[in-house]
Structures are given as structure tokens and as C-alpha cells.
Amino acid sequence: MTRGARFALALAVLLALAGAALAVSDRTPGEGDASVEPAAVGPTVPSQIDFADDEPATTETTDEQSSDETVTIETEGFDPDYDPATVLNRVERLRGLEAVQGITLHEYDAESDQRYDMRDEFGAIRPVGAQTLQLYSNASTERRQPLGYTVQRQAAVHIYLLNDSDLAEYDVSQDEVLAHEFVHALQFQHELLTPSRTQFRSQFPRWTTDSRLVTTAMVEGDAMWVTEQYVRRYGEGSYSVTEYNRTLARAAWPHSIAGTPYYYGYEFYAKTGSSPAERSAAIEGPPNSTAELLHPTEESERTPLPADPDISESEKLTRYHVDTVGELVVRHSLRMNGLSFARAADAAEGWVSDRMYYYAAAGAAGPTTHWVTVWESEHEAREFAEAWRSMLDANGARSAGDAIFVPASDHAPGVHYVVERDGATVRITAAELSDTAERLADAATEPNESSDVSSRRRP
Numbered sequence: 001m002t003r004g005a006r007f008a009l010a011l012a013v014l015l016a017l018a019g020a021a022l023a024v025s026d027r028t029p030g031e032g033d034a035s036v037e038p039a040a041v042g043p044t045v046p047s048q049i050d051f052a053d054d055e056p057a058t059t060e061t062t063d064e065q066s067s068d069e070t071v072t073i074e075t076e077g078f079d080p081d082y083d084p085a086t087v088l089n090r091v092e093r094l095r096g097l098e099a100v101q102g103i104t105l106h107e108y109d110a111e112s113d114q115r116y117d118m119r120d121e122f123g124a125i126r127p128v129g130a131q132t133l134q135l136y137s138n139a140s141t142e143r144r145q146p147l148g149y150t151v152q153r154q155a156a157v158h159i160y161l162l163n164d165s166d167l168a169e170y171d172v173s174q175d176e177v178l179a180h181e182f183v184h185a186l187q188f189q190h191e192l193l194t195p196s197r198t199q200f201r202s203q204f205p206r207w208t209t210d211s212r213l214v215t216t217a218m219v220e221g222d223a224m225w226v227t228e229q230y231v232r233r234y235g236e237g238s239y240s241v242t243e244y245n246r247t248l249a250r251a252a253w254p255h256s257i258a259g260t261p262y263y264y265g266y267e268f269y270a271k272t273g274s275s276p277a278e279r280s281a282a283i284e285g286p287p288n289s290t291a292e293l294l295h296p297t298e299e300s301e302r303t304p305l306p307a308d309p310d311i312s313e314s315e316k317l318t319r320y321h322v323d324t325v326g327e328l329v330v331r332h333s334l335r336m337n338g339l340s341f342a343r344a345a346d347a348a349e350g351w352v353s354d355r356m357y358y359y360a361a362a363g364a365a366g367p368t369t370h371w372v373t374v375w376e377s378e379h380e381a382r383e384f385a386e387a388w389r390s391m392l393d394a395n396g397a398r399s400a401g402d403a404i405f406v407p408a409s410d411h412a413p414g415v416h417y418v419v420e421r422d423g424a425t426v427r428i429t430a431a432e433l434s435d436t437a438e439r440l441a442d443a444a445t446e447p448n449e450s451s452d453v454s455s456r457r458r459p
Helices: 084-095 127-132 164-168 174-189 209-234 250-258 260-272 276-284 290-294 326-336 341-348 378-394 434-444
Strands: 073-076 103-108 148-153 156-162 317-323 351-361 368-375 398-400 403-406 415-422 425-431
Touching: 073 084, 084 174, 084 209, 103 174, 127 351, 127 368, 127 425, 148 174, 156 174, 164 174, 174 209, 209 260, 209 276, 209 290, 209 326, 250 260, 250 326, 260 276, 260 290, 260 326, 290 326, 317 434, 326 341, 326 351, 326 378, 341 378, 351 434, 368 378, 368 434, 378 403, 378 415, 378 425, 403 434, 415 434, 425 434
Parallel strands: 073 103, 103 156
Antiparallel strands: 148 156, 317 351, 351 368, 368 425, 398 403, 403 415, 415 425
16 A cells, blocks of 8 residues: 555644644545545655755755754653654755754554544534535544644643554654654744734634635645655655545545645645745735635635625524635535536635624524625636535435425435525525525525526526
């Protein structure tokens, strides 16, 4: 089994926004699309990116010497068979930053293999939002853990590494994991990364699922860039960032979405500039949305969203949460529900903005969502609406009055949808009860002559 088929990068959120490294991941077979989101089928594809022109100039410091003799690396409770100081020195030269204080390394054992039902949340996506996106699942999935993570506590940086014998199962060496984590240690020490998300939150008018993915992509893409250079020069075996562009089974959807920043952050730097200074600047000033992360060289007019829905108190619907899921989640949701990567990417492209409004309904009606998406043009909006309807149809959708009903499966409840398109705006209202979905859709929108009311009916 190739290296790429044995492990993948996954996000582990602890005290910091970053801190994850190489992590074991299950992968579901998919079509062998080239440069696509599903895991590549067959042997690892070597990277086509040449780093020679943008690597920092080397210094007289050798791999056996620390660039700063005052910086110490302590290991607690284990004795690695490699020299951590040498790994740090290599990473410092590849990243163009030097450690300014000591770093403590820890080792931990793998947890016993067991399956569990993941909580259906990621970022600001709540379980009812996961139902709307056709991601929710109470099926069990294998428990995964990071192969390494980095945290900062009281200004001190600590790196935790899975023990070397457990790492061997995934065909990755501990020094390669450490190289990835040393990048995060340097990000902490040079104040590119903080123990809380306060610094990142201040750069966005709203802290949402979309903005979290953007900031994580800048941080992890940086570490991925250095990791690939490190493995090329000092590692063994095959390695390709494209192996981490994958789609997992629906039961593991939070892990699947959490893994996207590693690949797309790396690709962002490949398109916009990957020098150490350029990567630092991007972390400090990230793109405004995942649309800009995915299409950094494209310019488009960003039309503002319509005003927030004004729901009458008589409707007995109380808003309790608002999120922006973003283009990357739209793309990934479609892909996880069986659309080809090419169609999912095309349907999600043209995204301008979105808001998913969460409401609590009186009585036993249950929670519901009203999702407003705005697109660059009427054509882009129609393409998304048609792809969304195709996705619902693939999940067994049938007409239910003015709503569309996706019946319950063995692992997810049934959901009623009202899908409406008005020019370049698509509104999707979802609830477990048809009456709730229709009532919220009617209360949140004022149909006009340009509204595509036929979109409430299946073709």
C-alpha cells in the first residue's frame, strides 16, 4: 500500500486554530479524477511543483548545528532515534524563520481502535444545518486521532507526537510529523498564530464556517508546503500533497471537511506565491472567503446579500444561530452526496455569499433552516439549484405538496425542502416537517414575478 493510501492530513482543533499534522484517515474509493477532490486511485502521483526558485537561501549552518545555540529542545518521557535539533534546523531554513525559544516534545500512544458516532458539527455548522446540507449521519465511523499536534501554553510551545511504533503502521516517520509541527511552533513564536482565534476573528466581520476554513488553510497550507520540501530532501518513500485531496464516507463528514484546508491552502500558495514572506503575509491577511481561496486569480463582483429575513412573531419561529458555509462546503457537500467532482466544482463556482439562518419552531415542529445563497449571475444560480435538486433526487427525493421530501435513511432523518430561485439568489428552506419548511419559506420571502416558483416542484 502506498504512503498516500495509508495516512492523510486531518484537522485537530485543540487550544489553537492550528496544531494538527499527519493523521490517520479512512478513504473511500472514488473516480480517478486527475487533480480532484476524491482520493487518487492507484499509485501516488508525484508533485509537479518545483520549489527551487522560491526556497530560502541556505546559510553556513549545517544540519548538525542549531541556528541558535540558546534554543533548547526537550523531550519528555521518550528518546527519539533522530536528532530533533537537526529537524528544527532543516525546518528553519526551509521556512525562513528561526526558533526564538525552547520547545518541549511529548509522545503519546495510539488509542484502541473503535468505532463511534461522530457529533454532526463542524465550524459553525450545527446538526440541523448538517441535515440541510445532506451531511448528517448517525452511522458509526472509525475513531481517528492526530499523528501530531502543537499547542502554546503560557507562552511555551509544546509538540505532541504519536509514538514511533504506532506511526510505522501508517508508513510515516516521526521526524516527518515533527517537521510539520515545527512549522506551527515557528508560527506561534513569530506571532503568526495565537493560542486563541481572537487574532483571526478580528480580520472578518463574522466568524463563520467559511472564515474558519480560510484561516486554517493559510496556516496548514504553510506547514504542508514545508513538509513536502522536507520529505523530498530528507524523507523516504513517496509523498504527494494531492493525496490529501480526498472525500471520506458521509459518517465522517466533519473529518472530511476539516481536511480540505491542507490541500487547498497548499494550492493557494502554489497559485499566488509561496516564498516564506508571502506565506507569512497570507496568514496575517487571509482571503475573505473560500471562494477567494479556491479562485485567487479570478476577479468577480461581490453582490451583497439581501436583507435578513424578517419573520413575524405570529409564525412562532425564533432565530438562534446564523452561519456562512461558503463555496468550499457547498462543493464538498455535493461531492459527498455522489456528484462527480467536476460537476460539484462547477455548481459551487460563482458563489458570492450565503447565510444559513437557524430557527427554533414552537411545539414539536423541531428546528429548521433558511439558507440564502447569492451567485454571480442568474446562470450560476440556476446551475447550483439544478445541481442541488439532482443531489436531492439521488437521495430519493419525491414531491410533497409545495415541498420536496428526502426520505429517512438508516442513518439520517427525513428532510423536507422548499427550493426557490429568484434571479441570482437561491433560497433553500429545510425542516423535518413539511408544514414547518413551507411556513418558514413563505414567511422569509416575498415572491415576485421573477421568482422561479416552479423550482419548488421536481422536474
